[in-house]
Amino acid sequence: xxxxxxQPNSGQTAxxxxxxxxxxxxxxxxIRTEKYGKRVHTRFPPEPNGYLHIGHAKSIxxxxxxxxxxxxxxxxxxxxxNPTKEDTEYVDSIKEDVKWLGFDWDGEYYASDYFETLYEYxxxxxxxxxxxxCDLTQEEIxxxxxxxxxxxxxxxxxxxxxxENLDLFARMRKGEFEDGTKVLRARIDMASPNMLLRDPIxxxxxxxxxxxxxxxxxxxPMYDFAHGQCDSIEHITHSICTLEFExxxxxxxxxxKELEIYAPQQIEFAxxxxxYTVMSKRKLLxxxxxxxxxxxxxxxxxxxxxxxxxxxxxEALQNFAEIISVAxxxxxxxxxxxxxxxxxxxxxxxxxxxxxxxPIKLILTNYPENGEELLDAVNNPEDISTGLRKVPFSxxxxxxxxxxxxVPQHKFFRLSxxxxxxxxxxxxxxxxxxxxxxxxxxxxxxxxxxxxxxTGLSDSNRKVKGxxxxxxxxxxxxxxxxxxxxxxxPENPEDIEEGEDFRSNLNPDSLKITSSFxxxxxxxxxxxxxxxxxxxxxxxxxxxxxSEKPVLNKTVGLKGSWQKTV
RNA sequence: UGUCCCGUGGUGUAACUGGCAACACGUCUGACUCUGAAUCAGAAGAGUUCAGGUUCGACCCCUGACGGGACAACCA
Numbered sequence: 272x273x274x275x276x277x278q279p280n281s282g283q284t285a286x287x288x289x290x291x292x293x294x295x296x297x298x299x300x301x302i303r304t305e306k307y308g309k310r311v312h313t314r315f316p317p318e319p320n321g322y323l324h325i326g327h328a329k330s331i332x333x334x335x336x337x338x339x340x341x342x343x344x345x346x347x348x349x350x351x352x353n354p355t356k357e358d359t360e361y362v363d364s365i366k367e368d369v370k371w372l373g374f375d376w377d378g379e380y381y382a383s384d385y386f387e388t389l390y391e392y393x394x395x396x397x398x399x400x401x402x403x404x405c406d407l408t409q410e411e412i413x414x415x416x417x418x419x420x421x422x423x424x425x426x427x428x429x430x431x432x433x434x435e436n437l438d439l440f441a442r443m444r445k446g447e448f449e450d451g452t453k454v455l456r457a458r459i460d461m462a463s464p465n466m467l468l469r470d471p472i473x474x475x476x477x478x479x480x481x482x483x484x485x486x487x488x489x490x491x492p493m494y495d496f497a498h499g500q501c502d503s504i505e506h507i508t509h510s511i512c513t514l515e516f517e518x519x520x521x522x523x524x525x526x527x528k529e530l531e532i533y534a535p536q537q538i539e540f541a542x543x544x545x546x547y548t549v550m551s552k553r554k555l556l557x558x559x560x561x562x563x564x565x566x567x568x569x570x571x572x573x574x575x576x577x578x579x580x581x582x583x584x585x586e587a588l589q590n591f592a593e594i595i596s597v598a599x600x601x602x603x604x605x606x607x608x609x610x611x612x613x614x615x616x617x618x619x620x621x622x623x624x625x626x627x628x629x630p631i632k633l634i635l636t637n638y639p640e641n642g643e644e645l646l647d648a649v650n651n652p653e654d655i656s657t658g659l660r661k662v663p664f665s666x667x668x669x670x671x672x673x674x675x676x677x678v679p680q681h682k683f684f685r686l687s688x689x690x691x692x693x694x695x696x697x698x699x700x701x702x703x704x705x706x707x708x709x710x711x712x713x714x715x716x717x718x719x720x721x722x723x724x725x726t727g728l729s730d731s732n733r734k735v736k737g738x739x740x741x742x743x744x745x746x747x748x749x750x751x752x753x754x755x756x757x758x759x760x761p762e763n764p765e766d767i768e769e770g771e772d773f774r775s776n777l778n779p780d781s782l783k784i785t786s787s788f789x790x791x792x793x794x795x796x797x798x799x800x801x802x803x804x805x806x807x808x809x810x811x812x813x814x815x816x817x818s819e820k821p822v823l824n825k826t827v828g829l830k831g832s833w834q835k836t837v
Numbered sequence: 838u839g840u841c842c843c844g845u846g847g848u849g850u851a852a853c854u855g856g857c858a859a860c861a862c863g864u865c866u867g868a869c870u871c872u873g874a875a876u877c878a879g880a881a882g883a884g885u886u887c888a889g890g891u892u893c894g895a896c897c898c899c900u901g902a903c904g905g906g907a908c909a910a911c912c913a
Contacts, residue, residue: 290851409911416909420839435847454911464840475911494913518908568892596850605848608862618875646841667900693871738871806872829874
């Protein structure tokens with residue numbers, strides 16, 4: 272019997288037995304107490320100075336997911352307060368990536384939309400005697416800030432009168448001063464144990480063209496003076512951000528309090544880390560700039576565009592975000608979990624195709640010289656509604672080198688001399704002879720097929736140990752296969768010897784471009800289409816693909832306990 | 838040696854807010870299979886960083902250690 276006094280479902284979502292993550296718990300508590308009425312309004316606030324990566328995907332899924340779950344809203348806001356680093360190229364790519372991931376934002380905003388308001392906020396602080404114009408140089412400001420264990424010293428300019436500050440700040444805006452000669456600072460506490468509270472800079476002079484406001488401004492707010500207020504202006508309820516902004520929270524709250532404006536609740540979570548890769552924008556940028564990879568959307572990159580080109584699906588990424596959940600402790604997720612989510616999705620969706628990556632020729636000596644037939648093959652056994660396709664079969668075939676062993680090792684149940692194996696969707700064959708080249712390497716395999724064992728025929732359910740894939744030589748389509756491996760060798764790319772950096776951990780074999788043979792069906796595929804090369808792995812048609820020469824990116828291999836060389 | 842945050846199987850996340858730890862990935866068995874995939878069945882693996890305290894009882898509360906992380910850009 273249940274204790275009637277026990278709170279039902281506390282810590283549990285109604286209807287599900289999945290427990291709530293710590294953010295959901297806070298939100299549900301806020302809804303219960305009507306802290307913001309019953310509103311939930313989140314936002315995803317990227318700076319348009321680079322491409323989004325899978326860490327951002329976690330944040331996107333979190334913010335948009337929360338608003339969806341609680342029937343709220345989620346804005347897309349670009350924190351574009353530094354015109355020297357930002358560009359519309361990035362806002363476009365960010366919007367594309369968010370949409371592709373499967374989300375629609377309620378409002379599209381820019382911190383630059385609020386420049387005038389932010390300026391007024393600054394004036395308000397000056398009028399309250401809480402901000403002043405400081406003429407110290409960058410070096411002097413750094414030197415007087417103190418250290419983490421010792422207090423800083425007050426700027427000599429902190430004593431300026433309100434009127435003088437008002438005048439100077441207005442003239443900063445007018446463009447009367449050179450870059451770097453003056454800044455507006457908040458007057459807080461030079462002795463605060465929180466360095467960010469030691470009279471932080473609010474505005475700096477930057478005679479730079481902004482991607483949206485052009486040359487309207489020559490002073491720009493610092494991120495810290497913009498971010499929290501933007502959330503306030505948009506009436507965000509829960510400002511979700513990563514852990515490093517935890518120390519900034521007191522500053523944001525100070526601004527909100529002094530400005531007497533709406534107060535959102537900031538909640539920090541641990542950013543995503545995945546082993547064998549790097550996630551910092553700076554490092555990813557260096558990989559692109561130094562041509563370690565070919566572009567931001569190189570399929571080896573953990574960028575959203577890179578993953579897309581690699582063959583990832585939005586569903587796989589969303590599910591991944593769901594499974595890793597969110598917490599405050601530092602974490603390193605095993606790539607195998609990401610790949611699991613990918614395979615799980617692709618297994619249900621991918622068109623099956625046969626392709627041979629390391630060909631070895633096989634001749635069916637008892638098959639008619641010019642004989643040829645079209646066999647039925649299942650498009651996707653996980654989804655029979657996708658039906659069948661025709662695969663051409665003939666006397667000469669390619670099979671994969673891995674599927675043949677002249678001297679089979681224990682438990683090898685593919686092809687070997689004297690043994691039978693099934694050709695997927697075709698016949699059972701037996702290997703009779705191994706023909707060799709002068710150097711001893713295998714030239715071709717001579718086999719015989721059993722005509723009654725064709726898929727669907729009387730003897731077709733005869734049991735044989737193995738089934739292998741194949742491609743008819745005469746009908747084979749030559750394709751380019753780009754085989755990707757992890758970008759870094761050690762689990763932690765930052766794990767380096769003295770004097771080296773993460774680049775020394777790069778995997779020299781992260782990309783292998785090879786030529787392979789596929790069944791003709793591959794010609795029907797368009798860029799971004801996904802296929803599973805049976806028994807090999809999932810592949811995705813690359814944008815470089817042409818009808819003469821299809822190009823396939825290896826997305827991820829199939830799981831397998833036996834050793835594959837692909 | 839400052840302030841703040843964090844510490845649960847190999848990895849990640851839970852544990853109804855005090856009743857001796859669950860789920861997922863991974864790993865290993867076995868079944869099935871015209872993909873050594875998928876699917877199905879099962880196993881191993883932590884006694885919750887450590888030491889005290891409160892309590893009948895602590896992963897959960899308190900204290901202290903230890904360990905990890907964040908913070909001193911006119912970056913975000």
